[in-house]
Amino acid sequence: MVFRFSAGREIALDLREILRRVREENVTLIQEEVTVEFDNRQQTPLGFRWRGRHYEVLEPLLVRRTREGHLGYLVRTTGGIFNLVLVREREGACLCRSKWVLKYRVGEAPRPEARGPSAAAAAREGARPPAAVAPLPAVTAMVVPVELANVAHYHGHLCPELVVGYRAALIAREELGLTRQNAHRFFVLAENMSSAVDAVQYLTGCTVGNQNFCAYDQGKHVYYFAEAREGEEPWPALRVALVGELLCGACHEETARRMAAGEAAPEEVRAYRESVNRAVQALLEAPDEQLFRKTRVHLRRLPRPLPRDYGRCRGCGEVVAQAKAVPGDEGFWCQSCAAREV
Ligand SMILES: [Zn+2]
Numbered sequence: 001m002v003f004r005f006s007a008g009r010e011i012a013l014d015l016r017e018i019l020r021r022v023r024e025e026n027v028t029l030i031q032e033e034v035t036v037e038f039d040n041r042q043q044t045p046l047g048f049r050w051r052g053r054h055y056e057v058l059e060p061l062l063v064r065r066t067r068e069g070h071l072g073y074l075v076r077t078t079g080g081i082f083n084l085v086l087v088r089e090r091e092g093a094c095l096c097r098s099k100w101v102l103k104y105r106v107g108e109a110p111r112p113e114a115r116g117p118s119a120a121a122a123a124r125e126g127a128r129p130p131a132a133v134a135p136l137p138a139v140t141a142m143v144v145p146v147e148l149a150n151v152a153h154y155h156g157h158l159c160p161e162l163v164v165g166y167r168a169a170l171i172a173r174e175e176l177g178l179t180r181q182n183a184h185r186f187f188v189l190a191e192n193m194s195s196a197v198d199a200v201q202y203l204t205g206c207t208v209g210n211q212n213f214c215a216y217d218q219g220k221h222v223y224y225f226a227e228a229r230e231g232e233e234p235w236p237a238l239r240v241a242l243v244g245e246l247l248c249g250a251c252h253e254e255t256a257r258r259m260a261a262g263e264a265a266p267e268e269v270r271a272y273r274e275s276v277n278r279a280v281q282a283l284l285e286a287p288d289e290q291l292f293r294k295t296r297v298h299l300r301r302l303p304r305p306l307p308r309d310y311g312r313c314r315g316c317g318e319v320v321a322q323a324k325a326v327p328g329d330e331g332f333w334c335q336s337c338a339a340r341e342v
Pocket residue numbers: 155157158159161162195
């Protein structure tokens with residue numbers, strides 16, 4: 001699901017009202033395990049079954065981390081607005097079991113004056129009374145498109161540079177039709193190694209692992225998106241360069257360090273988060289033309305992917321790609337062992 005920025009405001013307004021109801025606990029608590037159809041490619045729930053009825057997801061509204069670190073999805077469905085949480089339970093060292101928990105349904109009408117309507121509603125739904133249920137997850141003020149929230153989940157946090165990569169990838173999608181589905185036909189080159197390259201790889205599907213993404217650090221938010229047509233070199237490419245303002249967290253490096261060490265004061269953390277949110281919001285709202293310079297250029301092929309036949313190094317016995325190894329009298333050596341021999 002792609003949210004266009006022009007539509008963003010309407011969605012955000014609506015969402016604000018929904019979030020207000022969640023904050024005021026104008027919700028019907030459910031807390032039941034359900035089966036969910038999940039679209040792995042788009043990273044969104046498509047629908048779920050609850051009490052013998054199928055609920056189709058019409059619109060994913062928000063993704064966020066719960067206090068416990070699980071992924072929570074707020075979705076508009078054919079039967080109302082629900083909060084679905086993907087709970088991963090650790091079993092032993094690395095075995096994880098996942099289950100979907102339908103946490104609550106957002107109240108359809110504003111809460112009346114008298115206390116307790118949500119308890120009555122919960123009783124009607126047969127759910128546990130609110131008193132027995134853990135407090136609702138904290139609501140973050142930052143409202144971002146679902147796709148960006150997924151990118152932030154992959155990257156680990158939401159930061160301004162991630163948004164730059166997100167916006168650049170959206171331009172490639174708009175102008176070249178580059179999506180995760182047709183990524184194999186494209187090649188992407190980035191002139192930095194910042195958070196942005198995570199967003200570009202995630203959204204375009206052109207990745208280092210797939211050998212159609214390459215980054216060399218020139219410290220510039222410049223991206224080349226090329227259609228890699230066989231035998232038609234040089235490839236026509238779209239060059240996208242950041243020229244707009246990038247309010248960075250550089251001045252907050254000390255705060256970030258103290259936050260990581262658990263030494264930052266609450267006011268300091270709040271100020272830091274607010275400045276990051278402001279920078280993210282500014283980047284989301286700026287029109288393409290204000291943020292980026294777009295040009296059409298040509299791109300030459302980068303070194304072809306190496307054949308992946310592996311063997312064992314004569315020196316250390318570790319597995320190494322033969323094409324990267326140094327041939328010797330008997331067998332071959334990995335680069336480190338070869339360097340030691342000299
Ligand atoms: Zn980051």
